[in-house]
Amino acid sequence: MRGSLRRLLWLIPMLVVVTVLAFGALSKSLEEFTPGSPGALGDRTLPLFFNTAPETVADVAWGAARRVAENASDEKAKARLLALGAAALPHVLPRIDALPPSGRSHVAEALVPLALRMRIAAPGDFDAPGRALEFWDGYWQDHIADFRPTAIRRVVRRFSERATPQRQRELIQFDTFALPEIMAQLDESIERGDLEAQRRLCSAAAHATDMPGWVVAENAGPAALAEVVARWQGWWSLQRTNYQTPEGFERILAPILQTRYALWAQAAARTRFGFTRDNQPALTVLLAQAPVTLALLSSGLLGGTLIGVLLGTLVSASRIRWLMALEGGTSLVWLAIPTALVTATVLPALPAFRFWIGLFLMLLLGSALVAQYQRSTMEATLKTDWVRTYRAMGASRLKLARVTLRASSGAAISTLAPHTSTLLTSAFVIEYAFGMNGVGRQTIRALHDRDVVWLMLVTLATAALVGLVQILSDLLLRGLDPQRAEPDQAVEVSVG
Amino acid sequence: MARARGSFQRRLALLTLGALLAAALGGQWLLMQSHAASTHPALSSTWTWWLVSTRNVVWVTAGVLSISLCAGSFAGALVAYGPRLFAGALGRLVELSGALPSLIIVGLWRIRETEPSISGFIGILAALKTIETARLISSETDRLSTQGFVIAARALGASKQRIFTVHVLPHLLSALAVSSAFTAAGVVGLEAALSFVGLGLPDGSSWGALLGETALGQLEFPGSANPPSGTASKAILALLSVVAATLALYSLSRAAGRRLHA
Numbered sequence: 104m105r106g107s108l109r110r111l112l113w114l115i116p117m118l119v120v121v122t123v124l125a126f127g128a129l130s131k132s133l134e135e136f137t138p139g140s141p142g143a144l145g146d147r148t149l150p151l152f153f154n155t156a157p158e159t160v161a162d163v164a165w166g167a168a169r170r171v172a173e174n175a176s177d178e179k180a181k182a183r184l185l186a187l188g189a190a191a192l193p194h195v196l197p198r199i200d201a202l203p204p205s206g207r208s209h210v211a212e213a214l215v216p217l218a219l220r221m222r223i224a225a226p227g228d229f230d231a232p233g234r235a236l237e238f239w240d241g242y243w244q245d246h247i248a249d250f251r252p253t254a255i256r257r258v259v260r261r262f263s264e265r266a267t268p269q270r271q272r273e274l275i276q277f278d279t280f281a282l283p284e285i286m287a288q289l290d291e292s293i294e295r296g297d298l299e300a301q302r303r304l305c306s307a308a309a310h311a312t313d314m315p316g317w318v319v320a321e322n323a324g325p326a327a328l329a330e331v332v333a334r335w336q337g338w339w340s341l342q343r344t345n346y347q348t349p350e351g352f353e354r355i356l357a358p359i360l361q362t363r364y365a366l367w368a369q370a371a372a373r374t375r376f377g378f379t380r381d382n383q384p385a386l387t388v389l390l391a392q393a394p395v396t397l398a399l400l401s402s403g404l405l406g407g408t409l410i411g412v413l414l415g416t417l418v419s420a421s422r423i424r425w426l427m428a429l430e431g432g433t434s435l436v437w438l439a440i441p442t443a444l445v446t447a448t449v450l451p452a453l454p455a456f457r458f459w460i461g462l463f464l465m466l467l468l469g470s471a472l473v474a475q476y477q478r479s480t481m482e483a484t485l486k487t488d489w490v491r492t493y494r495a496m497g498a499s500r501l502k503l504a505r506v507t508l509r510a511s512s513g514a515a516i517s518t519l520a521p522h523t524s525t526l527l528t529s530a531f532v533i534e535y536a537f538g539m540n541g542v543g544r545q546t547i548r549a550l551h552d553r554d555v556v557w558l559m560l561v562t563l564a565t566a567a568l569v570g571l572v573q574i575l576s577d578l579l580l581r582g583l584d585p586q587r588a589e590p591d592q593a594v595e596v597s598v599g
Numbered sequence: 600m601a602r603a604r605g606s607f608q609r610r611l612a613l614l615t616l617g618a619l620l621a622a623a624l625g626g627q628w629l630l631m632q633s634h635a636a637s638t639h640p641a642l643s644s645t646w647t648w649w650l651v652s653t654r655n656v657v658w659v660t661a662g663v664l665s666i667s668l669c670a671g672s673f674a675g676a677l678v679a680y681g682p683r684l685f686a687g688a689l690g691r692l693v694e695l696s697g698a699l700p701s702l703i704i705v706g707l708w709r710i711r712e713t714e715p716s717i718s719g720f721i722g723i724l725a726a727l728k729t730i731e732t733a734r735l736i737s738s739e740t741d742r743l744s745t746q747g748f749v750i751a752a753r754a755l756g757a758s759k760q761r762i763f764t765v766h767v768l769p770h771l772l773s774a775l776a777v778s779s780a781f782t783a784a785g786v787v788g789l790e791a792a793l794s795f796v797g798l799g800l801p802d803g804s805s806w807g808a809l810l811g812e813t814a815l816g817q818l819e820f821p822g823s824a825n826p827p828s829g830t831a832s833k834a835i836l837a838l839l840s841v842v843a844a845t846l847a848l849y850s851l852s853r854a855a856g857r858r859l860h861a
Binding site: 117120121124125128129475520521523524525527528529531532535536543546547550551553558561562565566569570 | 691694695697698699700701702703706707708709710711781789792795796797798
């Protein structure tokens with residue numbers, strides 16, 4: 104029991120390591136886990152696992168402003184300033200005098216589209232040269248007191264309670280500076296179950312971030328609303344550091360938290376593992392498709408082990424050489440031949456029976472995997488003194504098989520966990536070959552589409568499954584042999 | 600009588616493997632010829648296709664086997680005779696590699712590759728099989744280290760290296776021979792499965808790829824009266840090749856295991 108508990112505890116760090124490795128492998132397909140996508144902050148690529156120089160909003164905003172000041176045609180820096188939106192203003196406008204005169208004008212000009220988005224100016228206001236700098240200078244002097252958390256909180260709360268045009272105008276003026284409060288209010292409205300507030304806050308966030316596609320239609324139902332809200336929550340997990348300066352522990356842990364892995368973990372935790380490439384909630388899809396895969400796996404793992412143990416025992420106990428050679432040879436051929444493909448070729452006209460054929464194939468594969476181990480252990484068991492004594496006393500071969508079954512099946516049970524991953528590969532291929540709607544089919548598609556969300560979820564789920572099977576196999580081994588001291592010391596045998 | 604039958608089986612197995620090796624060399628020669636003429640080999644011809652596919656499968660299987668046997672034996676010996684750290688590391692590696700289906704591991708690796716290559720494919724499969732071999736070697740070495748002849752050698756002052764190379768390694772060959780057959784069969788099967796789902800060899804010429812194409816063709820056009828020409832013969836040839844290669848390997852490994860055990 105202590106060993107099983109230890110394995111269960113070890114499972115958690117192992118899952119973390121598995122996700123870290125999988126994340127590293129997927130690092131070339133992680134554009135969506137860089138802050139700024141969707142949006143114009145895409146060129147700000149975070150490190151994968153450790154950030155030696157974490158940046159705050161102030162650093163990013165001032166860095167972009169300086170680049171625009173030095174080179175007015177730096178479109179990337181301009182786009183970054185615009186994407187940061189009003190969240191950049193408290194970090195740029197008070198320091199704008201530190202820039203050279205020409206640089207100030209460049210920055211003010213770059214911020215003109217933001218003024219239009221915030222609806223604090225009209226296009227005609229900037230016709231005269233140098234007007235932009237004057238405008239921003241005046242704006243900041245007039246509104247410096249408004250850019251405070253308490254003021255924002257009041258504006259957002261009023262808007263979420265009732266969206267009058269006046270309140271909407273007030274909120275739009277704060278643009279992305281209001282995002283932290285919008286998201287906080289969104290969480291509160293979810294707790295309250297206030298669907299209207301959620302709808303309003305989503306539309307406010309969509310306007311501030313210039314993502315008009317992420318609003319909820321007036322006639323949309325609760326399910327569609329929940330999906331958009333979850334999407335915003337996931338987005339905020341990834342983007343938060345662009346708009347909000349970390350404080351306290353978050354600031355201390357910034358080298359770890361401001362990495363793509365940490366962003367993925369936060370988004371996964373908030374949105375139940377996010378959305379697949381075809382915009383489906385990943386966990387829901389996994390839960391819907393898991394029964395098919397689990398049925399195939401159970402057939403191979405449990406049914407196959409049972410049949411393999413019996414087959415290996417009987418073949419060994421019979422001591423008929425040609426039968427043993429036949430069993431070994433067929434097991435090997437069975438492993439080498441992609442049975443699903445052959446069967447799909449030979450039996451294409453039986454779509455109604457594909458599921459049952461799949462189960463049968465998994466059963467055969469599972470038994471082929473186990474029979475070799477069972478035969479090997481059984482041969483060793485038959486050479487032990489107590490079995491020889493039995494035989495000398497006239498026990499029949501069937502009786503010998505029966506009495507040695509328990510002692511010799513340890514090896515087969517101990518291979519349950521390693522065989523789980525092998526059988527999962529087979530189940531995935533069978534699903535793909537037979538067109539079954541299981542996890543494998545979706546996973547193979549995800550591998551081709553580089554669907555990071557799905558692949559991370561499946562990686563985590565399969566690793567957890569293998570870990571749980573390992574614990575189950577330990578418990579079974581203890582049941583078979585109560586004298587077994589350590590579940591870790593599972594019977595190790597060479598195959599053959 | 601039994602000895603004569605065993606000898607016949609061994610010869611037949613060697614003949615089969617020799618034929619496959621010759622086919623692989625033929626495939627290599629074809630590829631070199633077409634490379635020199637800056638053309639692609641005509642894979643529509645059944646025999647040309649079989650030669651090139653056999654060359655790819657033999658190349659992959661031989662590569663994976665040789666790397667995994669050498670690296671796995673070395674790693675297994677390190678675990679058995681090196682610092683405890685190695686044993687812990689191997690244990691964790693086994694758990695990690697066993698935690699994920701090979702399909703996902705290879706798939707993730709293929710996503711990383713900017714340009715898929717046969718060597719990359721061999722590398723990732725060899726890494727997986729190396730861990731398995733290292734585990735087998737370390738557990739067998741542990742078992743053998745309690746045997747009288749090893750204890751005697753240790754008592755006579757033999758070094759760890761000498762004990763392993765002179766006394767333990769010869770006893771491991773039997774297990775390695777048997778394990779090699781299963782590794783080879785596993786590689787052939789895995790390659791076929793991966794090729795079927797589009798994650799196999801980059802040029803797509805292998806026994807498994809053809810079987811996959813045939814299976815998918817049947818799924819998409821069940822009962823098609825006009826299958827692509829030569830597909831059925833290629834599929835049968837691929838299937839026969841897999842069965843022949845596997846049985847030959849099995850027969851040889853059993854013979855080697857018996858001889859080394861004796």
